[in-house]
Amino acid sequence: MKICCIGAGYVGGPTMAMIAKQCPDIPVHVVDLNEARIKAWNSDELPVYEPGLLEVVTEARGRNLTFSTRVEAAITESDMIFISVNTPTKTYGMGVGRAANLEFVEKCARQIACVSKGHKIIVEKSTLPVRTAEAVKRILSSSGNGATFDVLSNPEFLAEGTAVEDLLTPDRVLIGGDSASAIESLAAIYARWIPRERILTSNLWSSELSKLTANAFLAQRVSSINAISALCEATEADVDEVARAIGTDSRIGPKFLKASVGFGGSCFQKDILNLVYLCEHFGLQEVATYWEQVVIMNDYQKRRFGEKIVKTLFNTVSNKKIAIWGWAFKKDTNDTRESSAIYVCRDLIRERAKLHIYDPRVSQAQILLDLQNAMLDSNGQLSAVDKMLIEQNVTMAADSYQAAENAHAIALLTEWDEFKTLDFKRIYGTMPQPAFVFDGRNILDRQALGKLGFEVHAIGKC
Numbered sequence: 001m002k003i004c005c006i007g008a009g010y011v012g013g014p015t016m017a018m019i020a021k022q023c024p025d026i027p028v029h030v031v032d033l034n035e036a037r038i039k040a041w042n043s044d045e046l047p048v049y050e051p052g053l054l055e056v057v058t059e060a061r062g063r064n065l066t067f068s069t070r071v072e073a074a075i076t077e078s079d080m081i082f083i084s085v086n087t088p089t090k091t092y093g094m095g096v097g098r099a100a101n102l103e104f105v106e107k108c109a110r111q112i113a114c115v116s117k118g119h120k121i122i123v124e125k126s127t128l129p130v131r132t133a134e135a136v137k138r139i140l141s142s143s144g145n146g147a148t149f150d151v152l153s154n155p156e157f158l159a160e161g162t163a164v165e166d167l168l169t170p171d172r173v174l175i176g177g178d179s180a181s182a183i184e185s186l187a188a189i190y191a192r193w194i195p196r197e198r199i200l201t202s203n204l205w206s207s208e209l210s211k212l213t214a215n216a217f218l219a220q221r222v223s224s225i226n227a228i229s230a231l232c233e234a235t236e237a238d239v240d241e242v243a244r245a246i247g248t249d250s251r252i253g254p255k256f257l258k259a260s261v262g263f264g265g266s267c268f269q270k271d272i273l274n275l276v277y278l279c280e281h282f283g284l285q286e287v288a289t290y291w292e293q294v295v296i297m298n299d300y301q302k303r304r305f306g307e308k309i310v311k312t313l314f315n316t317v318s319n320k321k322i323a324i325w326g327w328a329f330k331k332d333t334n335d336t337r338e339s340s341a342i343y344v345c346r347d348l349i350r351e352r353a354k355l356h357i358y359d360p361r362v363s364q365a366q367i368l369l370d371l372q373n374a375m376l377d378s379n380g381q382l383s384a385v386d387k388m389l390i391e392q393n394v395t396m397a398a399d400s401y402q403a404a405e406n407a408h409a410i411a412l413l414t415e416w417d418e419f420k421t422l423d424f425k426r427i428y429g430t431m432p433q434p435a436f437v438f439d440g441r442n443i444l445d446r447q448a449l450g451k452l453g454f455e456v457h458a459i460g461k462c
């Protein structure tokens with residue numbers, strides 16, 4: 001058995017590294033068109049930051065784990081091919097802003113069809129709209145060179161920030177397909193380290209739809225507690241107390257009930273919008289509207305947070321220094337895709353605030369790129385005014401202290417652990433009074449900060 005994976009991103013890299021670690025006898029070849037990414041996978045500065053990942057990669061790399069740009073060779077040599085390429089929301093044409101852009105998946109299928117011989121198992125690891133496997137099968141069956149294929153759906157449920165742990169002890173692995181022997185080939189790989197009862201099998205369509213549904217349910221919980229956080233702020237209830245009270249009901253459970261400035265990441269919004277598009281496609285308008293509200297609520301939460309900062313700072317942030325702590329969409333990752341910080345900062349920049357931004361893992365170049373992308377107009381252009389605002393109003397800070405020095409306010413946007421243990425007395429001494437803290441993740445000790453003299457605003461608390 002030889003494995004390859006097309007796409008060396010946040011999913012392809014870590015999942016294949018784990019398979020290679022657990023199955024030292026199976027050669028695993030991860031390929032990508034992006035040379036810089038492959039170069040980074042072959043170095044000690046991995047392109048993906050995840051706690052524990054470097055150890056997993058270094059154990060297997062050079063033994064049975066290879067990263068390269070040799071896509072065709074990898075396909076030709078492998079018995080099982082994972083497709084783990086990106087499936088972003090379409091930015092043009094039919095289904096713009098909702099449907100998944102499947103051009104990368106289709107390209108992979110065509111390339112596999114073109115160079116394959118004999119029999120291969122194709123595994124959809126990317127998150128795909130239900131019934132995509134049908135299109136993949138059709139493309140593969142038109143190869144014309146006598147190759148045969150089984151297509152499986154094996155969606156990935158890892159969460160960024162805990163990817164290694166999630167891959168090591170997943171709640172479940174899901175394999176959808178219609179060939180029992182192909183399913184067993186893949187199940188046998190996972191069974192090397194995952195108990196059999198956690199390896200679920202289903203038909204292809206249930207498997208594809210389960211991934212979209214899982215993300216929709218998770219995001220819905222965040223939007224539900226965030227909706228309640230707005231009501232808490234209006235009524236002097238405390239959202240953490242409400243979350244604890246409802247979370248002890250075993251039917252509800254305590255996880256994913258943390259109110260925040262909103263969910264981010266490459267998947268939740270994209271997958272819900274894709275679900276909405278699918279429902280509309282099948283004429284299920286009420287179902288589409290129901291799920292779309294989860295995204296609308298998330299946008300509201302991000303907007304509400306920025307507006308609160310402006311209102312609290314006496315209705316103007318023009319030329320006021322605001323420290324931004326955190327840029328990644330959650331702690332323990334360097335991924336910034338759809339991070340709430342991007343949208344809160346975009347709105348504050350347009351209010352002419354002077355932002356001093358610090359994140360422990362995200363590069364300055366990435367922060368500037370994210371802001372520029374968020375400020376593009378509908379024609380994809382950055383207006384002269386927005387360009388100037390970014391140039392003049394955004395400064396990168398070397399650490400949290402530097403960001404907060406002389407700042408009117410601190411906005412905490414990512415829940416990095418290091419923000420909890422800072423010397424707040426020192427920070428308070430460097431800020432003009434009143435010194436405001438806006439805790440977008442509810443991780444700071446409000447009482448202790450209040451005693452030092454800070455005016456603290458958290459989510460869902462008065």
Ligand SMILES: NC(=O)c1ccc[n+]([C@@H]2O[C@H](COP(=O)([O-])OP(=O)(O)OC[C@H]3O[C@@H](n4cnc5c(N)ncnc54)[C@H](O)[C@@H]3O)[C@@H](O)[C@H]2O)c1
Nearest residue numbers: 007008009010011032033034084085086087104126127156
């Ligand atoms: N990021 C997550 O937490 C997560 C979790 C579960 C599932 N997913 C899903 O997994 C898929 C991949 O997500 P990701 O975050 O790893 O994306 P990513 O953008 O980090 O990585 C995708 C990689 O595929 C490469 N690629 C695209 N077309 C290619 C081609 N034809 N040949 C070779 N390489 C090609 C790109 O260069 C890129 O490096 C998506 O469908 C996503 O929805 C992501």
